[in-house]
Amino acid sequence: MSDLEIIGVPQSNFVRTVRIVCEEKAVPYRLTPGRPRSPEVSAIHPLGKIPVMRHGEFSLCESKAIATYIDRVFPGPRLFPEDARRCAKIEQWVSIANTVMIPAINTYLQCYFFPRTADGQPDRTLIDKALPELRTYVGVCNRAVAQTGHLVGSEFSYADMNLLPVVAYLRECPESGEALNGAKELGQYLDRHAERASFTATIPPPFSELRRPTAAARHGNP
Numbered sequence: 343m344s345d346l347e348i349i350g351v352p353q354s355n356f357v358r359t360v361r362i363v364c365e366e367k368a369v370p371y372r373l374t375p376g377r378p379r380s381p382e383v384s385a386i387h388p389l390g391k392i393p394v395m396r397h398g399e400f401s402l403c404e405s406k407a408i409a410t411y412i413d414r415v416f417p418g419p420r421l422f423p424e425d426a427r428r429c430a431k432i433e434q435w436v437s438i439a440n441t442v443m444i445p446a447i448n449t450y451l452q453c454y455f456f457p458r459t460a461d462g463q464p465d466r467t468l469i470d471k472a473l474p475e476l477r478t479y480v481g482v483c484n485r486a487v488a489q490t491g492h493l494v495g496s497e498f499s500y501a502d503m504n505l506l507p508v509v510a511y512l513r514e515c516p517e518s519g520e521a522l523n524g525a526k527e528l529g530q531y532l533d534r535h536a537e538r539a540s541f542t543a544t545i546p547p548p549f550s551e552l553r554r555p556t557a558a559a560r561h562g563n564p
């Protein structure tokens with residue numbers, strides 16, 4: 343039995359990506375609940391973000407770094423292939439997603455999942471501000487998967503494992519649901535890959551199951 347421990351909440355798209363990695367490689371792991379900026383998370387991530395990982399004495403943060411470590415240390419299908427060009431294309435899409443698209447999409451989603459208004463209703467002003475970027479990135483993703491149904495070449499890769507968990511949330515909110523309805527290829531991409539065993543094994547519970555953050559932790563959201 344592996345002593346690999348992933349710490350985070352299962353609703354987080356980045357936590358889900360790392361869990362999908364474990365499932366794809368058939369690496370046993372345990373998921374320990376941990377919210378952003380909780381002591382166990384902040385002990386590993388300097389910014390208190392999830393996921394973080396422990397493997398014996400070794401600890402690590404950042405989903406891509408964790409995925410690379412798991413890929414190198416454990417057997418199973420290689421996520422980051424030897425082929426320089428394919429590997430670089432995977433890195434390229436992870437970088438575009440993680441530095442620009444996913445943060446912008448999450449800013450929009452959080453307006454619904456974690457409204458910060460006094461009455462607990464989604465903040466219309468923040469949503470309207472987030473919409474142009476959201477629509478742009480849904481279009482970018484739609485074009486990227488249109489030809490092969492994958493981000494890189496014609497095989498499922500870490501680039502898809504990284505993107506799909508956040509795409510799966512688009513259907514849950516009104517404007518992103520509409521945008522996805524208008525992005526035929528992206529919708530088909532989601533539907534097809536959502537049937538993978540690694541995807542069904544990691545379906546997150548609803549955000550409503552996350553208790554409101556404690557006062558000490560109320561400085562951001564998963």
Ligand SMILES: N[C@@H](CCC(=O)N[C@@H](CS)C(=O)NCC(=O)O)C(=O)O
Pocket residue numbers: 354355356357378390391392393403404405406440561562563564
């Ligand atoms: N670059 C990080 C991003 C992790 C991240 O943003 N996680 C979110 C949850 S999906 C988080 O911890 N949010 C709380 C915060 O940003 O303070 C990674 O790839 O692991």
